[in-house]
Amino acid sequence: MRADNPDLVTVVGIGAGGDLSRTALAALQSSEITFGSDRQLALLPGSVPGERIAWPSPLLPALPGLIDAHRGRAVCVLASGDPMFHGIGATLVRLLGADRVRVLPHPSSASLAAARMGWPLAEVDVISLVTSPLEVLRRCLNPGRRLLVLSRDGATPARVAALLVEAGFGSARLTVLGQLGGPAESRVSETAASWVRSTADPLNVIAVECADGPATSIVPGLPDEAYETDGQLTKREVRAVTIALLAPTPGALLWDVGGGSGSIGIEWMRSHPSCRAVTVESSPSRAVTIRTNAANLGVPGLRVIEGRAPAALAGLPTPDVVFIGGGLTVDGVLDAALDALPTGGRLVANAVTVESEAAIAAAHAELGGSLTRLTVSRGSPVGGFTGWRTMMPVTIWSVTK
Template identity: 60%
Template sequence: MPEQPLPITVVGIGADGWNGLAPAPRDALREAEVIIGSPRQLDLLPRPEVGAERVAWPSPLRPAVHGLLAEHDGRRIAVLASGDPMFYGIGRTLTEVLDGPDRLRFLPHPSSVSYACARLGWPMESTEVVSLVGRPLDTLTLALHPGRRLLVLSADAATPAAVAALLTARGHGAARLTVLEKLGHASERRLLGSAEDWPHPPGDPLNLIAVQLGDGPHNSLVPGLPDDAYESDGQLTKRHVRAATLAVLAPSPGELLWDVGGGSGSIAVEWLRAHRDCRAVTVERDAVRAERIARNAAALGVPRLRVVSGAAPAALAELPAPDAVFIGGGLTAPGLLESCWSALRPGGRLVANTVTLESEALLAQWYRRHGGDLVRLAVAHAVPVGGFTGWRQAMPVTQWSVVKPDATASPAVEPPAGDAPLNTPQENAS
């Protein structure tokens, strides 16, 4: 039998360093032949008590992990982590690189979030945590709700001032900030202030920001944000149709959406707002609109949206397979529907909206072939008519939605031959 590789011990360490470690983590570090960590973490270990070779992580870290572990294979390796390795820590990277946790032994330390909640008297289960380590500042926007408590993991010493500025720009200038530096260390420090009048210069880079939000703008999490939440040139799936479209796209954590013909990006943005683990790619052939989509995504708290500037279907060729596809434009482009259907995972959802007769006829053909639901969405708004009020009808939207069957499933019964219905009964429209 091949020799089993030696386990890798992942030791959580806090700002209090060696003195804050329990006996088991201390023993693991004494016995290690190689210890890998950041320069700051490695400097916390005493010499000569810990005599292992010390190796600092390079930057960028993730691409180097596999090679660095392989370089020291056959030796007793310990990896240092800040606090709890599995809470926004190196533990996730290691489990992914090593294809699971089997070779890893974790010895966690209290996380900075545990310390912060203990210092502030905030229940952990009702406190939202947002990490800005390696993430855009606009990531915080999605978590801004009146009266909420947030803990923000800082990227560096400049993060508190940047957070204060973002809060003020988003209408939360009255929020109270508490910056907790070097949690658990003898020189732990606390800085207080409001977002709009943040008075403190950059301090220690090892900090966490507690945010107590007061009154501020309402920030709905359900689909159907007001149309004026988006910067747009008119190419926007309107609010009520957008809500109906997201309902049938049915976002679920971890799933990937293709938003084809992004326009203003509203479908992809609200897909991502459904859950922090949702993923989305929007494809837009107009470069100006593509830039606008990126601005909308940042302003609405989902800067992780990937924007591809190019024409479909050619621009779809190198994208990972989607769990859901929305086609909001360009339906009649040769091969577009075929490319999206072919790429869609079994069990995935495809939704296409149109307002033109030509695209409507195409959807009717696909409905006849694959089934699903074909509906017409009609919305009217009350407007002044002289001294009275009347209804102004928006252009009706024809929507086809379908779930791609598993290859092993029995084929669905096709609708009878003939013209496919272009309308559903009135009670199904919204």
């Protein structure tokens, strides 16, 4: 295989105890250079003769230069478990291309954890906190759910326990599995509320059984009470229709112009883990609120830009979809949003004032698309009876470029 591709990099999965498949061991024994962490390199048997190079810290900025410096030589890279499961294998494929990377996987830590717990892996949510903020867990919390959490370090279990308690899941059971597959494998189990250990084995996976706690819908239209707000909030019913018209697809990027409390960008990102969003908000206090809401609802990766459109839109990554919830009457906002969209991209705009409705009507007359008008009435007490209180009507324009 190397004769056809002298620049091939072989990524070898290794277990916590140093166990290797026959194919992996053969690849290492024929390598001239082996990269890995100090811990991984120390696990290699003496029959691996090549030069051993420990990764620098930080690794990612140095990685391209390290690999390039050894082009034409037999290079192996060590990875814990499955290199393509939140591992360096995926990073190297992105960097070098799939044709330059050969992957020899070991069972992943998630596979080993599911086996130890007796959980069908296909029915479990797996979350990595190695590169993601702790708050991403909140998106997966619901009564009865099972989660496998890949820890960043030994302090992660205590942080997870504290978040579960704060989120109303104090009865959730945490099982911390350390050194999976190695001779020092360990297991500790407690409820989140009773967790008192500040540290654990640094190489651990946390199995979480959510048990009882507050249920959170997985479809758009979360209750208004789920958000902190100063009143600038797209109401639940309108939000559900708006998200449906925005039509999130995996990996798509949304611009939310005039973020308010952040609900549109947040529920866009909650629709799929790979959905991305940038919210533009001119009020600093509302920008703080958006970040708080995003963290509380499990999408801390929502990017918040403080500034006024259209100037604040300059330099942002190309969107797949744009939502305008504020600023329709500001010169240049609508034109800038439409110009930024690629062919086939969608724009959705909500109007509640006569002036913004006029802007939508003019744009619809010129560019087409669809118009929807929503009037929502909610039941509320009228003395000892119940009557209808009607909210301001909302006009929604949707167009594909």
